[in-house]
Amino acid sequence: MxxxxxxxxxxxxxxxxxxxxxxxxxxxxxxxxxxxxxxxxxxxxxxxxxxxxxxxxxxxxxxxxxxxxxxxxxxxAIILDLPEYRLSFLEQLANEKKYRLFLLSNTNELHIEHVINTCGSDTFNRFKDCFEKFYLSYEIRYRKPDPEIYKYVLSENKLNPEETLFIDDVKENTDAASALRIKTWNLKPGIDDVTMLKDQTCFG
Known part of the structure; x- marks a missing residue:
């Protein structure tokens, strides 16, 4: 579960x-x-x-x-938009209070500053407030797919890997998480959307 x-x-x-x-x-x-x-x-x-x-x-x-x-x-230039429908989905998921939600992103100072400028601080704060913890690689000194980054998140939050789902668009990253017994969804951009989460077999 x-x-x-x-x-x-x-x-x-x-x-x-x-x-x-x-x-x-x-x-x-x-x-x-x-x-x-x-x-x-x-x-x-x-x-x-x-x-x-x-x-x-x-x-x-x-x-x-x-x-x-x-x-x-x-x-x-790699950074585009944060669609409102995905943010609304995340807010609804957070409001259900059924799951502990975490963000784990390979990113850097320039990119996160650009995200805030692009989205606006209000939208970015709405997004960030949905998560219990917000892990950015440049702040924690670990980077996916290194096993240490997953172990760090699991350990710090006392998470059981078999009760944890990790969602990432890079297969190398989900493969590394799977090796630690974390359930995974390798989301494929343009085919999958995070709003399809509850339809995935890995979510059952």
Whole structure:
């Protein structure tokens, strides 16, 4: 029986355009390509291991012809909208008080600031208030799919993994949770929607 639900954020509640950052940077600099070092820096930034200034400075050093504002705009281009119907669904679920609700998101300081600016602080606070705990990777220094991030959430909240459902659009992340006996739903954007939650067999 499900007693706890852990939700991802991007492409579960908020819509994302995942290729947008690379597309924008490629338009700004035709030589742009993602390197192993960039992936390393991006992951470190998502874990809060480097500050925003250092993160932006790294990209500025790689692409000196692109100004900082354009780099930040490109980085944030992945973030789209938070549909009201999903927020209403979440609020209804929270109001039922049948489940403990948690958010667990791989994100970073620039992205979360952009989400707040895009959605507006009132909408963002409505969203955040639905959760018992709001876990952002850059604040807790863990990142999905590392097992430690799931163990951290389970331990801190004394959750039984077999009574816990984790919802994420990235299969690597749900596979890692499944390995810890957490029930999972690998939500597929464009096919599934979080509002279909109670129709899923994993929810039974």
């Amino acid at each position: 499900i007693k706890n639900i852990i939700f991802d954020f991007g492409d579960v509640f908020i819509n994302l355009d995942k290729p947008a950052t690379v597309n924008q940077l490629s338009k700004l600099d035709s030589s742009f390509c993602v390197s192993g070092k960039m992936n390393e820096i991006n992951e470190a930034y998502e874990k809060g291991l480097i500050a925003t200034d250092a993160f932006v400075s790294f990209y500025k050093s790689k692409f000196p012809a692109i100004n900082e504002a354009s780099l930040i705009n490109a980085w944030n």
